[in-house]
Amino acid sequence: MSEEPIVIKADKLGLKLPIFGFSGKRRKKKNAKATVGGQIKRGNNHHAAVIPLDGVSFEIRRGERVGLIGRNGAGKSSLLRVLGGIYRPTSGSVMVEGKVSTLFTNQIGLSHEATGYENVFLYGRLLGYSNAQMQEIAEDVAEFSQLGDYLDLPMRTYSAGMRTRLGFAVVTAMQPDVLLIDEIFGAGDRQFQDRARERMSNIIGQSNTLILASHSDDILRRFCDRVLWLDHGRLVQDGPIDEVLARYEPPEEDEDEDDGRKPRARRASNKPQKPRDPNKPQRKSRARKDDKAQPEPDAG
């Protein structure tokens, strides 16, 4: 692996987004400290700003399959958008080599009135595929997505999972060098995930690079072998998936158990513990100190 060339390199990558139409004044009553989101900078030139990424550095070699984890708003999607060329970094630099394909949403439908098949063509146009390429991928998409007759129905009849199938089929059809995927696999069923994994490993076999953001360690384990852990826009840990997930989400404990064996979990959240959603595993044992600026461990 280490002989492969570096295709992505981020150097002290920072991103600051202005928020207009919001003065940034604090409410009288101080809010509880946010455990989600990037840092919020207030009262700068009448405008608040969020800092989704703050000095993130890493290198990714060709063919690596990298997962991104972190709480809601930790900077995962922002990082993907910077890598996808959508956001320009406001400090530092980023280098991405090769063709990049992005799959950040399953709302790819240009129109809910257009059929699935038409949407494949419309989306292809948007991505700049040629006519010849489009003919080629249309069959491939139909084959992979297994949507059958649904391809002739308007997109509004599609479920979220069906849209995910279609979107994934389109963006992977042209075999990009770098594939960036945000949390969208959750909508797909098990069969789709198996097929996606198979298709991806075919692509990876052709030395392609994958970066995938997800909250599901199940999905991460299926697709990735390295994980970047982001928190408040900073890189907390970068390393092999088992190492990072072990620290990020220690082995499952019984939810009802309340014997003080996991005091860190209590302190980690200001909010009352909510019942667990089986589809979205919560990280419950996050050490409080991780919230503070931690010296960037460079496991890379």
Added chain:
Amino acid sequence: MSDQTSTAASFNPGGIGAGAADFLKAWKRWPDWLMLGWYDFSIKHRRTLIGPFWETLQVGIWVGALVLIFGAMRGGQDYYPVYVAAGVTVWNFISSNLTRATAVFSKNSNFILNVDNPLMFYVLRQVAYNVFRMAFQLPVYIVCALWFQPPFGLVTLMAIPGLIAVILTGVFIAPLMGLIGARYRDFGQAMSTVTRFLFFTTPIFWSPGNNAIKTAAAAYNPFSYFIAVVREPLMGNMPSLLAWVVVLTCALASLLVTLWLFGRYQRNIVFWL
């Protein structure tokens, strides 16, 4: 899909050159934005019985009403229905480049945030939509022209460069509207108010005649000339040199301002969505 190696250092605002580069990159993909503009137009009318001919019908009724009310006052002179039909069709195109374009980036935010395309691409798609819309409004003029038969001649062909100039100015001004509209959300509302006002202060359904106020209102309004370079040939008259000078000056000025502001701020637009 972005094609090649991309390296992004931290943001540096560019100038006219950066704006022009983005513009050319988008322009080269003309089959894509033309097709998307057409799809936008046809999908909008999907599941309706008469489809895009609603555009024709709406303009037809609008022109009919104007002719009915104001034509009587004029005593049926000068091929008035032809005059109104041509004026309204060109004006609708101009006004949609001023109003619809203000929302072009927020409307496409789903794509802008997900696909790395030149932003001008979405503007061209919107202008293409506006052109298709105009094409479906044109039959009203054609019917009026066949019916009332204004004096056609070789001069009528001058309407073609006129139309091209109007469309190109639309291409140049729409990105500017989109840029300002993305940053200042009041701008969209302001522009629809302004265009409604301009509909009455521009000689679209009235002509200056001998009225001093009307003559001044027409003379100091650049939109009069944009309508004139298309409509005068369609009425069988040669547009004045002044009209062409004003149109070309406005086109060039809007191109330069747009490229400069776009080069400077295009990378910020995504943060304003």
